[in-house]
Amino acid sequence: MATWKKLIVPIVITPILLLLAYGFKTNPRQVPSPLVGNSAPPFALSSFDGGTTGLEQLRGTAIVLNFWASWCFPACFEEAPALEAAWRAYKDRGVMVLGVDIQDREADAKAFIERFKLSFPNGPDPQGRMSIDYGVYGVPETFFITREGTIHYKHVGAVTTQVLQGKIEEML
Amino acid sequence: MRNTFLALLIAGVLLARWASAIFGIGLEEQAQLLAAELRCPVCQNLSVGDSPSEMANQMRELVREKLKNGESPEQIRAYFVSRYGEWILLAPKRQGFNWVAWLLPFGAILGGVGVIGFVVHRSVSRSRAPGDAQLPPLDPRYASRLQAELKEWGQ
Numbered sequence: 001m002a003t004w005k006k007l008i009v010p011i012v013i014t015p016i017l018l019l020l021a022y023g024f025k026t027n028p029r030q031v032p033s034p035l036v037g038n039s040a041p042p043f044a045l046s047s048f049d050g051g052t053t054g055l056e057q058l059r060g061t062a063i064v065l066n067f068w069a070s071w072c073f074p075a076c077f078e079e080a081p082a083l084e085a086a087w088r089a090y091k092d093r094g095v096m097v098l099g100v101d102i103q104d105r106e107a108d109a110k111a112f113i114e115r116f117k118l119s120f121p122n123g124p125d126p127q128g129r130m131s132i133d134y135g136v137y138g139v140p141e142t143f144f145i146t147r148e149g150t151i152h153y154k155h156v157g158a159v160t161t162q163v164l165q166g167k168i169e170e171m172l
Numbered sequence: 173m174r175n176t177f178l179a180l181l182i183a184g185v186l187l188a189r190w191a192s193a194i195f196g197i198g199l200e201e202q203a204q205l206l207a208a209e210l211r212c213p214v215c216q217n218l219s220v221g222d223s224p225s226e227m228a229n230q231m232r233e234l235v236r237e238k239l240k241n242g243e244s245p246e247q248i249r250a251y252f253v254s255r256y257g258e259w260i261l262l263a264p265k266r267q268g269f270n271w272v273a274w275l276l277p278f279g280a281i282l283g284g285v286g287v288i289g290f291v292v293h294r295s296v297s298r299s300r301a302p303g304d305a306q307l308p309p310l311d312p313r314y315a316s317r318l319q320a321e322l323k324e325w326g327q
Binding site: 032033034035041103127128131132133135136138 | 213214226227230231233234253254255256257272
């Protein structure tokens with residue numbers, strides 16, 4: 001009986017500690033995307049300036065697909081200049097930067113584009129189909145799609161120049 | 173013959189109504205059931221069915237559209253898992269490590285019942301102990317006195 005009493009405490013506590021250790025090891029805010037390493041879902045984006053583009057048309061081009069919203073402050077405000085700079089630096093090297101404006105008003109989105117002088121194509125996702133197809137949780141999120149159409153990397157939060165440069169170079 | 177036919181007809185109609193009530197869930201109800209199984213991505217403690225957010229609303233619309241297009245609930249669940257991972261399911265699949273989440277509560281309940289049973293059993297045994305336990309032999313002086321007093325009471 002005494003041996004059993006000595007054993008019962010470690011028998012009960014050890015699994016609980018192991019479970020807690022497993023839980024503390026993982027970041028609850030970071031949910032890995034099942035899309036990374038797989039084919040990017042096809043999309044068709046109608047930009048605010050009237051043009052249309054899609055994944056099929058961009059085959060052979062590395063894509064930086066950024067989901068944003070004008071109300072997303074400060075993260076979307078912080079990353080907008082970095083995205084514009086990346087577009088200007090890499091547009092002649094087979095890279096396309098695309099902005100997808102989600103859950104937003106058109107006037108506010110256009111004002112945002114004007115404010116940051118964004119020259120890369122930006123378009124709305126009125127039904128949210130594209131954001132659901134890409135498993136978007138919130139804004140901003142940025143997907144790096146290779147020339148072959150595979151999702152190379154997903155960045156959650158404001159994307160920096162360093163991340164943009166690094167990931168684009170990896171894809172080229 | 174006519175009565176038999178009438179009885180069969182009534183039984184058939186009742187059976188069909190019963191079957192449709194049990195199995196024939198409407199599209200809207202099916203969409204609501206599916207939405208209740210999905211976790212809202214922007215308000216993580218609510219289901220897509222309960223969340224008032226725009227994203228949850230868009231997801232509900234997508235579920236309805238997919239059901240209208242003839243996709244089965246399994247296909248729709250698989251679609252959301254392929255986009256968001258298993259995280260999107262409020263109830264984890266019954267496989268692998270997920271079994272811990274399914275079985276631990278029952279294990280804890282059983283363990284608790286076991287502990288309560290053990291404690292109750294021990295306290296009951298202790299309360300009975302004085303009657304059952306082997307008492308030390310009575311001092312002969314008190315034994316003779318006890319016998320004398322018992323005789324006195326008996327008279």
